[in-house]
Amino acid sequence: MRQIIAGNWKMFGRLAGVTAYAEVIKAAPSHVSLLICPPFTLLDRFATALKGSGIALGAQDCHATPEGAHTGDIAAPMLAEAGATHVILGHSERRENHGETNAVVKAKAEAAQTAGLIPIICVGETDAQRDAGEAEHVVRTQLAHSLPANFAGIIAYEPVWAIGTGRTPTEADVTAMHTAIRAALAAQLGTTGQSINILYGGSVKPGNAASLLALPEVGGALVGGASLKAEDLLAIAAAAPHR
Numbered sequence: 001m002r003q004i005i006a007g008n009w010k011m012f013g014r015l016a017g018v019t020a021y022a023e024v025i026k027a028a029p030s031h032v033s034l035l036i037c038p039p040f041t042l043l044d045r046f047a048t049a050l051k052g053s054g055i056a057l058g059a060q061d062c063h064a065t066p067e068g069a070h071t072g073d074i075a076a077p078m079l080a081e082a083g084a085t086h087v088i089l090g091h092s093e094r095r096e097n098h099g100e101t102n103a104v105v106k107a108k109a110e111a112a113q114t115a116g117l118i119p120i121i122c123v124g125e126t127d128a129q130r131d132a133g134e135a136e137h138v139v140r141t142q143l144a145h146s147l148p149a150n151f152a153g154i155i156a157y158e159p160v161w162a163i164g165t166g167r168t169p170t171e172a173d174v175t176a177m178h179t180a181i182r183a184a185l186a187a188q189l190g191t192t193g194q195s196i197n198i199l200y201g202g203s204v205k206p207g208n209a210a211s212l213l214a215l216p217e218v219g220g221a222l223v224g225g226a227s228l229k230a231e232d233l234l235a236i237a238a239a240a241p242h243r
């Protein structure tokens, strides 16, 4: 399975930096798929800058309906029109800062797929939940309730405590969780569940990417902070094993 290296710019980045960034990441190795998820305002500029490069473009959220009186929200068809092919949904920062429940994430994923976008659904436990031995249970519950029945997207396992902290789970913990996620996807989605990329996210950097990306069932990385530097994202992509 081709690994996906996805950059999540969060609420960072300005128009002026887009073209130069895009030129650097066009040197990405061909054995991985690259995806950039910038803020909404940069999508159109990125779409122009990445045209013909094979690098995919994603957004970081969408509304659950295709249009309506929802001030400040953005609909999936609008993202598609701006050049996005993917959308991150249910990131822990959305779940926490905007009270997004599994049901909300599921409705957004349905809307994304209806608009022809590939949803990247984020799951992951807090450190309190891991300490209590509930990590796998929490993630299984998120998967059971956040994924539409016809889900055909990407999963990102992002332990909340590893995001932006410089801390990462042990290789054994990542392997155990990704194996559990694969089993849950297969049970939930049948054969589709076998071919879904399961990304790891949370403090992925050039220095730890090779060991994380080599683990079984790790189908790529969702990279926050390190993706803001094009050279770091390239180094992470170069660290992906040739499978």
Ligand code: PGA
Pocket: 008, 158, 162, 163, 164, 165, 166, 201, 202, 203, 204, 222, 223, 224, 225, 226
């Ligand atoms: P980080 O963020 O790489 O800065 O830890 C990952 C994410 O939130 O997707």
